[in-house]
Amino acid sequence: MSISLPTDKAVLGVDIGGTKIAALLIDDEGTVLARGVVPAPAAEGGRAMASAAASLAERLSAQTGRSIVAAGVGAAGVVDHETGTIRAASEMFVDWAGFPLADELAERIGAPVRVENDVNAFLLGEIHHGDTDGADVLGVMLGTGVGGAIVLDGRLRHGGHGSAGEIGHTPGYSDLRCTCGQIGHLETLASGTSIGLRYAERSGVAGLSAREVADRARAGDRIATDVYSDAGRALALACASAAGILDLDRVVVGGGVIHAWDLLSAAIEATLLTDSPVSGVPLIIEPAKLGTDAVALGAAAAARRTFLETVTPVPPLVLEGETA
Numbered sequence: 153m154s155i156s157l158p159t160d161k162a163v164l165g166v167d168i169g170g171t172k173i174a175a176l177l178i179d180d181e182g183t184v185l186a187r188g189v190v191p192a193p194a195a196e197g198g199r200a201m202a203s204a205a206a207s208l209a210e211r212l213s214a215q216t217g218r219s220i221v222a223a224g225v226g227a228a229g230v231v232d233h234e235t236g237t238i239r240a241a242s243e244m245f246v247d248w249a250g251f252p253l254a255d256e257l258a259e260r261i262g263a264p265v266r267v268e269n270d271v272n273a274f275l276l277g278e279i280h281h282g283d284t285d286g287a288d289v290l291g292v293m294l295g296t297g298v299g300g301a302i303v304l305d306g307r308l309r310h311g312g313h314g315s316a317g318e319i320g321h322t323p324g325y326s327d328l329r330c331t332c333g334q335i336g337h338l339e340t341l342a343s344g345t346s347i348g349l350r351y352a353e354r355s356g357v358a359g360l361s362a363r364e365v366a367d368r369a370r371a372g373d374r375i376a377t378d379v380y381s382d383a384g385r386a387l388a389l390a391c392a393s394a395a396g397i398l399d400l401d402r403v404v405v406g407g408g409v410i411h412a413w414d415l416l417s418a419a420i421e422a423t424l425l426t427d428s429p430v431s432g433v434p435l436i437i438e439p440a441k442l443g444t445d446a447v448a449l450g451a452a453a454a455a456r457r458t459f460l461e462t463v464t465p466v467p468p469l470v471l472e473g474e475t476a
């Protein structure tokens with residue numbers, strides 16, 4: 153959907169995580185004009201986070217000579233997207249739960265701000281900028297934890313409590329304790345953290361990252377290969393269950409662990425052969441295309457839709473030979 157944005161204006165997209173804040177400015181066409189990253193002061197509280205994001209925004213604005221007309225944020229944690237307040241967050245974020253991020257950031261940058269959960273923003277980014285068919289799609293983020301997001305009938309679904317699509321905390325995949333305290337969740341096998349832990353339990357070698365376990369698998373380490381196969385199989389089973397319930401035919405998977413897609417894909421494909429949706433339409437599980445920009449691009453897309461497209465309605469579609 154096109155909007156007409158003056159050439160001295162831009163939309164800001166921000167990705168706020170536990171270790172870094174990344175931001176970019178996009179023009180009318182969705183072209184990235186500038187991008188930057190700063191460390192996230194997560195231990196210093198919400199106000200420090202908002203100020204760090206605002207300073208980065210100001211730098212990008214000065215760099216491009218464009219003022220910011222609207223901003224979107226993809227933020228870690230459970231988000232109330234209507235008010236832009238963080239509802240719940242992990243312990244590493246001090247004073248983040250309850251923080252009115254949209255209001256605080258809007259005050260600092262002088263433009264309206266839309267806040268989405270970071271995995272929701274990732275999925276919007278893949279749909280709007282990464283060529284993913286956006287009708288009915290599940291997004292899964294395999295990072296430190298396992299996050300999820302769902303678009304149905306072309307609309308991002310938040311659910312009654314802001315946590316629709318959270319596939320990482322669905323049960324039945326192991327007998328291991330999850331970071332949330334419950335047992336057997338998908339996250340216990342498929343997150344980057346879990347891949348390191350599962351490898352340590354079986355090999356006795358502790359403290360490796362998911363990437364280091366992947367290196368060992370590629371060098372022929374059988375335990376490392378099995379850990380990745382277990383992750384791929386659990387992921388595919390969870391996606392097949394979701395696809396069966398929601399009639400999905402596509403899942404897009406992002407996050408740091410997809411660097412090891414070569415180690416996940418065989419187990420995913422094998423699982424989908426035996427556990428396919430009852431619709432008869434094959435389920436496609438594919439890696440994300442956008443890399444690290446996805447969250448910020450999706451957040452910017454959400455901001456455009458919220459603040460710009462409503463004030464500049466798109467003219468009705470008229471086919472050749474027809475009158476409006």
Ligand SMILES: [Zn+2]
Pocket residue numbers: 320321322330331332333334337339
């Ligand atoms: Zn859990």
